[in-house]
Amino acid sequence: MSHSSELIAEDIEQYLKAHEHKGLLRFITCGSVDDGKSTLIGRLLFESKLLFEDQLAAIEADSKKFGTQGSEIDFALLVDGLAAEREQGITIDVAYRFFSTDKRKFIVADTPGHEQYTRNMVTGASTADAAILMVDARHGILTQTRRHSFLMSLIGLRHVVVAVNKMDLVDYSQARFEEIVEEYHELARELGLGEITFIPMSALKGDNVIEHSSRMPWYHGTTLMGYLETVEVDDERLQRAPFRLPVQWVNRPNLDFRGFSGMVTSGVVRPGDAIRVQPSGKASTVKRIYTYDGDLDEAVAGQSITLLLEDEIDISRGDVISGVEQPAHTADQFETTLVWMHDKPLLPGRPYLMKLGTQVVSATVTAIKYQINVNTLEHAAAKQLELNGIGICTLGLDRAVAFDAYKESQDTGGFILIDRLTNNTVGAGMLHFALRRSQNIHMQHMDIDKQARALAKGQKPAVLWLTGLSGAGKSSVANLVEKKLHAAGQHTYLLDGDNVRHGLNRDLGFTDADRVENIRRVAEVAKLMADAGLIVLTAFISPFRSERQLARDLMGDEFIEIFVDTPLEVAEERDPKGLYKKARRGELKNFTGIDSPYEAPEDPELRVDTSRMSVEEAADMIMTTLRERGIIG
């Protein structure tokens, strides 16, 4: 199993060749020192011969001074840190250790089993392919076993080995082992843990660690090392998953080269593949997969690459490039599991920064649905999450992000929360699914509020939201209303396609996703202007009910929806910009009323039909409504 010294001595080149093709397995060990975890890791390090003589000598000296194993080497001393280190008060205590055999290189994340286990273990497990769960054969399944198992299920570890340790202290009893296996199976079912392997062993005596134990002839399964060397890493599952590349860096050394660099987090990509960029929704085709060592015919999950596309589309850091068959989802409201990692508790309503893949957005926990007790797995209501608390929470973002459910893809579904003031990483979370955009986001309280600002202008703010087909007359009506308001001494602003599409929203097209985003931004801008005390008029087709609902939710009472209701035939006949004709000829895609739906308002504050009244009449009608509502005098 270990490095074959003979081959090293006789044919080093042959040895190097063999070791070029080794795989990598990252695993975490869960359990306390009492379970023999340190002894086990120490033994693995020792047996893989990657210990140096001087290290060994130091440990032997330590064994005599501090060891608990008499004259034998105390393997635990190999991994337990120095006293000074323990006193340092490092916030996150995860030690990474390395060893390798002829088959694999291993990275062990070793977390202390005692205090702060939750944040330590979640941190260590987040990068692990597999987990070793230590169980003391004498004690069986304990509270901490449940706790560790729950955290493993939370983080989605797919390969778990339950090491039933200290079999030497129960006389290598098969009955005892099977009892524990049965008991654990029940727990695993409860938690929905997948593939589990049970190994009876003694880390101290070396039974079933590297070699099969003659003292447990009844056990025919694999040894621990055998397991670690052969357990499937998730390469295959990851490569079967849809292609995702969160863009880290746009590489543009000259005009002829425009590459999008990042790590493939799942799936496979080849030149010629159709891709979609999220959240913008733009599409293109892969032209080249560039690397320093030459172009690739194929790149798979886990590789850091640079993609070149056929089309010149605008892509920036934070975007996710997806395979076109199953692109990433986009949303700004989620249900998540949150693990709190900081002394200062999580407060719903407080904005944090969220890093998801390469995207950084502002995020607010809108509600804590319930908190989970890691020991009992019971649910309980909670107003805030304390350090090591785990809660099912809803999360609202300031803009939509591309994502996948965590259970589908860890790298596009796992995120961290960062405190805006201290810059600390305060929480880690896993996205489950997107929520409807219905909840309010709690905002920062400000001393000078909307009322104060409006008072200074001597008016009541409002948002007059004009919606209707292209050519319905929204802009003409809005324009006239603004003139009238201005004449009356009101402070106003008119938002329309012309001043928004060319500036704020010039990155957006006319796909459904882009239209949604277009309206969301307009709604946000209108809200800010209303906050500033203005009477805001918006003149957009705004075809979807859900986006108008979003705007209404943002504004509340000041939102006045005005349906500029003109039959399609009339609008099409007017066709002031000749767009309907183009759309009919198929030159214009996604044109509302032709090949993209218009969802008429169900209950607008006002309805004006410009096919039956003049622009002047319509404007007067709106002015009347404003007077009735007490917005203008």
Added chain:
Amino acid sequence: MAVRLRLDGHTVAEASRRSGLSAPTVSAAWKAFREGGWEAVSVKPRGRRKGSGDALGAAQRRALRERLAELPPAPLPAWNSRALAETLKGKPASPRAIEHWWAAQGLTVPCRDLHDLEKRRSSAGRWFRQRVRPVRDVVNKAGGECWQGGVRVVPAAGDRPRCYQLYLHGKRGALHMRCLPVAPVADDYLTLFERLLVQAEAPIALLFHGAWFQASPEVQEWLAEHLEFHLINVPPATPDD
């Protein structure tokens, strides 16, 4: 022995030092012992091939080691096998027995073949033609002698500790040496140079390997005062040799 030292609680490094075995060997033996007891530890007699220096008794070998650290009687620049044999008390030993003992101790140094270098197209060959041949010709013409030599570290073997060996090859490649417990200093070299001049009573060319005389002001000064002594440093081995 190493395993017994380890059983006594010595560290690998310590056991290695006391037993004279390398650390990996100690480690392997210890591992074998833990896994399979004494039977698993392969106890092979070390080193010493048959007949090597057996002609000499233990006291004689100890005496030889002591002699090698000292200066030979003047004007000998370093010990040759004949001079060493003559110092031995008790059972007389032949120079040949001394040479056997040298070989067994790893003290034999082969003499560099200069003829071979004459025609080489390597950088060593170039060095010989440009640096060595002209000097040798001058010295030969003046009736002087050409010597080769060097200094090196010889690892411990058997009961002989590690030592710093000064060696010379004289006429017909006859080996002369001194074995010091510490690195030779300028005085050691200068004594050797002076004796070479005295015994030859003529100019000397010495091809020397293994010392960085450029850094020694004492040696540089002496060389400046003794123009009849031609010291040629053998350059470090290059891959195309």
Added chain:
Amino acid sequence: MTSLTHLQRLEAESIQIMREVVAETEKPVMLYSVGKDSAVMLHLARKAFAPAPPPFPLLHVDTRWKFRAMYEFRDRMAKETGMDLLVHINPEGIEKDINPFTHGSAIHTDVMKTEGLKQALNRHGFDAAFGGARRDEEKSRAKERVFSFRTAQHRWDPKSQRPELWKLYNTRKHKGESIRVFPLSNWTELDIWQYIYLQQIPIVPLYYAAERPVVERDGALIMVDDDRMPLEPGEVPMMRKVRFRTLGCYPLTGAIESEADTLPAIIQEMLLTKTSERQGRVIDHDSTASMEKKKQEGYF
């Protein structure tokens, strides 16, 4: 299905880390020590940003006591990569003529390396610095994060170190604070050598065994790299076939006797003789200053 090898996975991880730093920090720099780990780190940086040269300069905090071969190699690499090379020498060190002989290795290292590094970072306003340290170098480094946060005074504060989950690194910091980033955290010494071999990465010739003039100092073989090396009266350096397992200031770096003059031979020797590499550094034996202390003072 394609299976990535351990070196491919390590390479991809390091590249991902470097790209994150460049994307999220304002003024990154690569600490270039000229050693083999630096060589690998530089190679990975070239891969990460190709076809462009890495978008940051190299910074060599010079002590004036490095091996001559290191200076030659350093200048050659800067030229080859097309990167800016910044060399900083602590002016106070020049003024007071700080050197390892009269001031001892502790003071020399502190003034020239630790202080010099802080000066250079402050002077140029770098907010992120790549370093080539690995977790396997020392037991106390096993818990080091990939991103190590420093206060404006360059101190390492245990409380401000952040958990690193998945591939997510939080790079946010206040004005004046900086980050040391260790993209090779998960590499071992063997990985480094194997990668150098596989990718044919150029390294300083001092790693290969050759005859070099050395003297013995406290059991260590010290190379007489120039005439500033003080010799004992009568001392004559010997030419011995040696190589270096780590590189630093020549008076503080012990050589080992070796016949390994090819990469496979070096790897072979490393695998068969088992003394961990930092043993060659005189700096470690000097006083009881632990790694921890050096880390807090900003040495790494």
